[in-house]
Amino acid sequence: MGAIWAEVKENRKLGEGIYRLTLHAPAIAPKARPGQFVMLRVAHGNDPLLARPFSIHGAAGEELLILYKVVGRGTRILSQVRTGKTLFLWGPLGRGFDLSGERPVLVAGGMGIAPMAFAARWLAAQGRPAAFCAGLPGLAGWEHLARGLEEELAGSLSLAWSSEDGSLGRRGLVTELLSDTLAAAGASSGGVLACGPMPMLRAVARVCAQRGVACQVSLEAPMACGLGACLGCAIPAAGGGYLRACQEGPVLAAAAVDWERV
Amino acid sequence: MGAIWAEVKENRKLGEGIYRLTLHAPAIAPKARPGQFVMLRVAHGNDPLLARPFSIHGAAGEELLILYKVVGRGTRILSQVRTGKTLFLWGPLGRGFDLSGERPVLVAGGMGIAPMAFAARWLAAQGRPAAFCAGLPGLAGWEHLARGLEEELAGSLSLAWSSEDGSLGRRGLVTELLSDTLAAAGASSGGVLACGPMPMLRAVARVCAQRGVACQVSLEAPMACGLGACLGCAIPAAGGGYLRACQEGPVLAAAAVDWERV
Amino acid sequence: MSKSVDMAVTVGADRPVRLKNPVIAASGTFGYGLEYADQLDLGAIGGFVTKGVSLKPRDGNPPPRICETAAGMLNAIGLANVGLEVFLGEKLPKLRKLDTAVVVNLYGEAVEEFAELARRLSEAGGVAALELNVSCPNVKAGGMAFGCAPGPVGEITAAVRAVTDLPVWVKLTPNVTDPVGIARAAAAAGADALCLINTLLGMAIDARRKRPRLANLYGGLSGPAIKPVALRMVHQVSRAVAIPVVGLGGIVTGEDAAEFLLAGASAVQVGTANFLDPAACLRVAAELEDFCADQGVTAVADLVGGLAA
Amino acid sequence: MSKSVDMAVTVGADRPVRLKNPVIAASGTFGYGLEYADQLDLGAIGGFVTKGVSLKPRDGNPPPRICETAAGMLNAIGLANVGLEVFLGEKLPKLRKLDTAVVVNLYGEAVEEFAELARRLSEAGGVAALELNVSCPNVKAGGMAFGCAPGPVGEITAAVRAVTDLPVWVKLTPNVTDPVGIARAAAAAGADALCLINTLLGMAIDARRKRPRLANLYGGLSGPAIKPVALRMVHQVSRAVAIPVVGLGGIVTGEDAAEFLLAGASAVQVGTANFLDPAACLRVAAELEDFCADQGVTAVADLVGGLAA
Numbered sequence A, B: 001m002g003a004i005w006a007e008v009k010e011n012r013k014l015g016e017g018i019y020r021l022t023l024h025a026p027a028i029a030p031k032a033r034p035g036q037f038v039m040l041r042v043a044h045g046n047d048p049l050l051a052r053p054f055s056i057h058g059a060a061g062e063e064l065l066i067l068y069k070v071v072g073r074g075t076r077i078l079s080q081v082r083t084g085k086t087l088f089l090w091g092p093l094g095r096g097f098d099l100s101g102e103r104p105v106l107v108a109g110g111m112g113i114a115p116m117a118f119a120a121r122w123l124a125a126q127g128r129p130a131a132f133c134a135g136l137p138g139l140a141g142w143e144h145l146a147r148g149l150e151e152e153l154a155g156s157l158s159l160a161w162s163s164e165d166g167s168l169g170r171r172g173l174v175t176e177l178l179s180d181t182l183a184a185a186g187a188s189s190g191g192v193l194a195c196g197p198m199p200m201l202r203a204v205a206r207v208c209a210q211r212g213v214a215c216q217v218s219l220e221a222p223m224a225c226g227l228g229a230c231l232g233c234a235i236p237a238a239g240g241g242y243l244r245a246c247q248e249g250p251v252l253a254a255a256a257v258d259w260e261r262v
Numbered sequence C, D: 001m002s003k004s005v006d007m008a009v010t011v012g013a014d015r016p017v018r019l020k021n022p023v024i025a026a027s028g029t030f031g032y033g034l035e036y037a038d039q040l041d042l043g044a045i046g047g048f049v050t051k052g053v054s055l056k057p058r059d060g061n062p063p064p065r066i067c068e069t070a071a072g073m074l075n076a077i078g079l080a081n082v083g084l085e086v087f088l089g090e091k092l093p094k095l096r097k098l099d100t101a102v103v104v105n106l107y108g109e110a111v112e113e114f115a116e117l118a119r120r121l122s123e124a125g126g127v128a129a130l131e132l133n134v135s136c137p138n139v140k141a142g143g144m145a146f147g148c149a150p151g152p153v154g155e156i157t158a159a160v161r162a163v164t165d166l167p168v169w170v171k172l173t174p175n176v177t178d179p180v181g182i183a184r185a186a187a188a189a190g191a192d193a194l195c196l197i198n199t200l201l202g203m204a205i206d207a208r209r210k211r212p213r214l215a216n217l218y219g220g221l222s223g224p225a226i227k228p229v230a231l232r233m234v235h236q237v238s239r240a241v242a243i244p245v246v247g248l249g250g251i252v253t254g255e256d257a258a259e260f261l262l263a264g265a266s267a268v269q270v271g272t273a274n275f276l277d278p279a280a281c282l283r284v285a286a287e288l289e290d291f292c293a294d295q296g297v298t299a300v301a302d303l304v305g306g307l308a309a
């Protein structure tokens, strides 16, 4: 109940500006489901003020993993936190992926790999077949992460890469890789589950709509509370009005989103 | 010219809540005179916002010493700064002690020891006789500092201690020690030079006034600029109006201060 | 935790609202309370104020609706809310069961709407007090437009007063030249208490994209950044009116809360701090209790207006 | 440092003030300029505004006069200054020699005092512009009392306009319901530019000692905390008047400065940031230049009012 102080077990630099944080969070880790997130405060004082939302990248026993990229002041401060320090956070929050369908296709773009890797490990642990299309700008900076994921998932689900510079897997966008994968795969109830930058998600949603494949996307929005209370995280809804990214989301059916107004 | 980034060479805990910071500050250290101060920022962001004034505790070659006590958020943050980090500061600032007189009597109470130790070393280095009355609450927490000072000054000037709990030197207030010292000493042009908490300075000023001994006191006031520009550091002046602690001070003739309004 | 400090306070004399402790969650930062049920014991906080309720449901403003600023945040939610019917039908029945003071914040675009909302909410029962939001900066009609002059504030207060026996709290905007004049108008029209401050009207710009950071252009500034303005207004207003003041704006710690009580507030609200710590209201109350114990204050109510002149 | 960005700007058309770059040090935070001579090259900054000058010297308020707040500070200096005679006799002769725009901030307790100050300063020569402080929150008479309504602001501006050919800048207070109305009054009365914002009226309390942190009780809030309010007012006012606006309030970085220019300011002032870095004005100008270079902006003046709608 409520927020906790969690000890930093590791805050490891995986590549340029990419870090993986391991927290000892027994009150959160066991409850975490793929697609859910936590609200994490990177500083004790007022600078910066608000907590930052981060997808849960993994949960093993009492440990919680977060994979993050340095994009601004908060993540820069986070990247300097040392082992042994404690951080304040609450969660798990939001609605994660519906992983109940058969042979789902997971799609990750860039940092979207954070929750999708958790989903992939989750499926792998249950021995359930799935495809994983992961797109990166290139191998540079991501090598450690990519190799780690390959090892972890080897033999459990089919992992395919695309990169914009061709340094890893297929050259091009991950949506192209997805189209191929969908074309090759037979019909299944699992549908497509995606996380990544907004233009990519938009494209994924379009591809799925064209093929009549169900699609779930994990969306980002600025957040203050993470609890459904502040109404700051509005995502335009297909039927008009708004959905709360932290409550109805962050994972939403692509069909529930008004992509025109996003 | 202007503020500088100085590397932290050491930030050593000397006692409970008492630290000594050594900075590599070649643009400041050689210019520093006893009684002057620096404005030091303890954090890069907005929390806390303003620079903190600290007396110069010593200057040797390119190194600048600051002796400080943890009293609030800023000094707490400062106490956690590690060797190798850089801090932003400007100085030396303000008017220091007039040390030109003969056989001055230095008086320090608590953290007032910071600038007075610098003055004592300054005189000792010139082989000039002086008396140093240093008062502490007790030896606890101050041991390292007291012993260090004794070693440094041994044979150069006469150092006497008082402590409220009697654990070091004479039991009682440093003003009593000062009265004895003044009674024992013959007339001299050096007068009394003092730094410490306001009630102590008030008492020292009174003792000196009674004996007709010239007295210089180093005063504290909240400061923003340290440069005489903001007018935030007003000290009520004997003739009416105000003096700027950062510009006309921090060392002021006790007679120039309106002690009623302070 | 038995520090033998009496933490209970009562806001108002004629229509008293009794609180377990003086720390209330502020409107718009605590949803309908239920959102925080997993985060803290709702029965242990002084009370909470609901998100502003309007007659019709409101979608609110397009995103982005919030952004961070130095020691603060801007919001332009646009009073998104479920509307009175859903509030009465789905939220209030659950809120009634809570062992805490539930204050309903209401917002209308016309005097009659305020009165209608007040009437319906009074009939429904289970509401500890009504808080009239005549100070929201994020809506075109009503809100701050009403709250910036004594006339309309008095009018709305009187209209609500006429239809309800519930305690009427009026929430004032800081974006005015003379908060005291407006406070007096509300008091004269029958308000039981005044809540201040609402947010300061502000703006943020993304220089690289040459765009405002809020789709709504302007938004309301809240958080520690505004605490000095809030304390000043609480001090000004509490000295000028006979009815109690509920103080808010930037409270994060128990000592912050003590400052507002000393300035003249009879209770406090915690807003943005709920986003820094979902259990902020409980923590602030506990810290306030520690503060009192430490200072030898045996009843927190003794702090109220205790600033040395 | 040759980034080939044209950093010069001109404030005002009829009585233009040409600046090397748009970054001016704000009144009260830069003394009489000379205090900063050892800290930066005064000839390299866009200009500076002196501490407010009054006819008679003023001692100012008793201490404590300043205190820190979240991302800001309060000050209640009370317009301590050397007075007009000493300013003319001892300060101005030195300031005349500087290769930068020297703006003199002036403060009177009556309309006639403003006019008298303006007349004497115009005769003296060496002044780039006059900045009328009708917005100081820290004095009993004049100051903000004048600045809170269009009438007095128009009157003072007209009286000064009548006695000087120097550019007249009017510095407005944010502590008002309708800054646009006051801005229009100043513009109509002949102001050449408007400077906003001055400080927000605020208060801080030492809860343990049950005492206000400022001897003056209230003070003016400045620093990053107020930037959102300042940006909003600059945006509001610059859209409503034809004369240029000089924007200030919480500027610490070049990107902050860019935000004010985009919001509609023709130049900016840096206040509290001078206390965080005595060379702040130079640094802000350099960062602004970098920002322009980075964004492909060849003349900083092109940023002015460039916010996308």
Ligand SMILES: Cc1cc2nc3c(=O)[nH]c(=O)nc-3n(C[C@H](O)[C@H](O)[C@H](O)COP(=O)(O)OP(=O)(O)OC[C@H]3O[C@@H](n4cnc5c(N)ncnc54)[C@H](O)[C@@H]3O)c2cc1C
Pocket (backbone or CB within 6 Å): A037, A048, A052, A053, A054, A055, A056, A066, A067, A068, A069, A070, A071, A072, A073, A074, A075, A076, A111, A114, A115, A219, A220, A221, A222, A223, A250
């Ligand atoms: C549900 C959710 C899950 C997320 N999961 C991850 C994750 O697993 N790993 C990860 O690295 N990041 C994740 N993010 C994004 C992360 O929250 C932001 O990168 C972080 O808040 C930036 O903080 P900052 O202080 O470094 O940047 P700021 O200085 O606050 O901002 C830097 C830039 O990032 C943008 N930004 C700020 N906050 C957000 C936000 N919430 N969403 C989108 N853009 C933002 C700003 O507009 C600005 O352009 C997630 C966001 C959400 C909403």
Ligand SMILES: Cc1cc2nc3c(=O)[nH]c(=O)nc-3n(C[C@H](O)[C@H](O)[C@H](O)COP(=O)(O)OP(=O)(O)OC[C@H]3O[C@@H](n4cnc5c(N)ncnc54)[C@H](O)[C@@H]3O)c2cc1C
Pocket (backbone or CB within 6 Å): B037, B048, B052, B053, B054, B055, B056, B066, B067, B068, B069, B070, B071, B072, B073, B074, B075, B076, B111, B114, B115, B219, B220, B221, B222, B223, B250
């Ligand atoms: C000229 C000068 C020289 C100084 N030299 C030293 C020194 O050598 N070593 C040292 O430890 N300290 C020195 N100080 C005091 C030092 O500046 C304060 O202790 C420091 O600013 C406190 O910062 P903080 O953030 O930890 O405390 P804050 O959280 O800012 O305040 C904690 C407490 O300290 C008080 N305080 C804050 N600033 C000052 C101030 N400037 N003067 C007096 N009280 C203050 C506050 O009112 C509060 O009660 C000096 C002050 C001045 C003016």
Ligand SMILES: Cc1cc2nc3c(=O)[nH]c(=O)nc-3n(C[C@H](O)[C@H](O)[C@H](O)COP(=O)(O)O)c2cc1C
Pocket (backbone or CB within 6 Å): A230, A232, C026, C027, C028, C029, C051, C052, C075, C077, C079, C105, C133, C136, C171, C197, C198, C199, C221, C222, C223, C224, C226, C248, C249, C250, C251, C269, C270, C271, C272, C273
């Ligand atoms: C996201 C958000 C939404 C808010 N919504 C409302 C509202 O619906 N009604 C209202 O009266 N005040 C609303 N407020 C204002 C707060 O209740 C409070 O007055 C203000 O935030 C200042 O307090 P704080 O600094 O503690 O947050 C809102 C504030 C925030 C941050």
Ligand SMILES: Cc1cc2nc3c(=O)[nH]c(=O)nc-3n(C[C@H](O)[C@H](O)[C@H](O)COP(=O)(O)O)c2cc1C
Pocket (backbone or CB within 6 Å): B230, B232, D026, D027, D028, D029, D051, D052, D075, D077, D079, D105, D133, D136, D171, D197, D198, D199, D221, D222, D223, D224, D226, D248, D249, D250, D251, D269, D270, D271, D272, D273
């Ligand atoms: C210590 C101090 C003294 C000030 N004195 C004056 C003054 O004499 N005249 C004036 O017009 N503004 C004065 N101001 C206001 C500033 O010029 C400026 O408007 C305000 O601080 C907001 O800008 P900032 O956030 O960059 O500081 C003063 C501000 C401070 C902090």
Ligand code: FES
Pocket (backbone or CB within 6 Å): A222, A223, A224, A225, A226, A227, A228, A229, A230, A231, A232, A233, A244, A245, A246, A247
């Ligand atoms: S982040 Fe507050 S409602 Fe979603």
Ligand code: FES
Pocket (backbone or CB within 6 Å): B222, B223, B224, B225, B226, B227, B228, B229, B230, B231, B232, B233, B244, B245, B246, B247
């Ligand atoms: S600290 Fe600014 S004038 Fe002394």
